Amino acid sequence: MHSQQRRHQYLAALGVTSWLPRAELAGAKRSADWVHTFLHQDIPWDESDYEESALAEPISHTAPAPVAKSAPVTVASLQLTEPSPSAARVAEASSTKPNLPVADPSQGLAPVALTARQTGTPVAPFRLCFWLFKELWVVDSMPHQGRGQQDPAYQRLCANLVRALGKDAALTVPAYTLTWPMLAGATLDQGLEQARIAVEHKLKKYRQAQPAPKAVVLLGEAAAQLVMQRDEPLDQLRGLAFSYASDINAIASLSLTEMLRIPECKRDVWHDLQPVYQG
Numbered sequence: 001m002h003s004q005q006r007r008h009q010y011l012a013a014l015g016v017t018s019w020l021p022r023a024e025l026a027g028a029k030r031s032a033d034w035v036h037t038f039l040h041q042d043i044p045w046d047e048s049d050y051e052e053s054a055l056a057e058p059i060s061h062t063a064p065a066p067v068a069k070s071a072p073v074t075v076a077s078l079q080l081t082e083p084s085p086s087a088a089r090v091a092e093a094s095s096t097k098p099n100l101p102v103a104d105p106s107q108g109l110a111p112v113a114l115t116a117r118q119t120g121t122p123v124a125p126f127r128l129c130f131w132l133f134k135e136l137w138v139v140d141s142m143p144h145q146g147r148g149q150q151d152p153a154y155q156r157l158c159a160n161l162v163r164a165l166g167k168d169a170a171l172t173v174p175a176y177t178l179t180w181p182m183l184a185g186a187t188l189d190q191g192l193e194q195a196r197i198a199v200e201h202k203l204k205k206y207r208q209a210q211p212a213p214k215a216v217v218l219l220g221e222a223a224a225q226l227v228m229q230r231d232e233p234l235d236q237l238r239g240l241a242f243s244y245a246s247d248i249n250a251i252a253s254l255s256l257t258e259m260l261r262i263p264e265c266k267r268d269v270w271h272d273l274q275p276v277y278q279g
Helices: 002-013 033-037 052-056 087-096 152-164 192-209 221-228 256-261 263-272 274-278
Strands: 126-132 136-142 176-180 215-219 241-243 249-253
Touching: 126 192, 126 221, 136 152, 136 221, 136 256, 152 256, 176 192, 192 221, 215 221, 215 274, 221 249, 249 263, 249 274, 256 263, 263 274
Parallel strands: 136 215, 215 249
Antiparallel strands: 126 136, 126 176, 241 249
């Protein structure tokens, strides 16, 4: 008991709290009876129980074992790639693999035939201007590049032509310009057939929304060929009355642009449009 008292006092001087187990520990030897009533404060400090030599002895500190200096980490030491197999293992693996036929590189790959997309019969770029008057519709072929209907002289000539034919020159709807091709892209189908469909679709919408005219005047080769869906040149179509609808005739002549450039051709236009004037 006295040895335990000295032990507790020694540890207390070092700032360490010590205690003895009083409860029965599983698998441990039974503690003595005095342990259950032991309190180290009950026994006074007895300095004679300690030997000065024991207290004077310095506490030995065991130096830690030296740690071997590790080698620096390199890319090679990380072994980022799998180690190369030995020659024996490679030979063993190759002997177990079946012999597969090897293609002859000299033969090459069979060429693949690419079929070009059919874009229909090509058609030259054009612009059509639609003028809808009360009794007369005018479809004029305009240059692909230019001001067109925005030119005041162009508008005056069209209005004067309608008045000369004895019709009212007041527009029922604003003039509309159809430019072809409508989209950019060589792979798109914007050939002759699609152009005719676009022109017919525009006129069909006009017929559904506006009163039917007495005649349709087609000025220029593009207007005559696309509206009437004919392939003949303009010289063979001029002055001929075509049946556009059940009670609507269509007549072709020179364009407004040609009349502005060559004023003398107005006489020919007047001759071509006589069926409209007389009707």
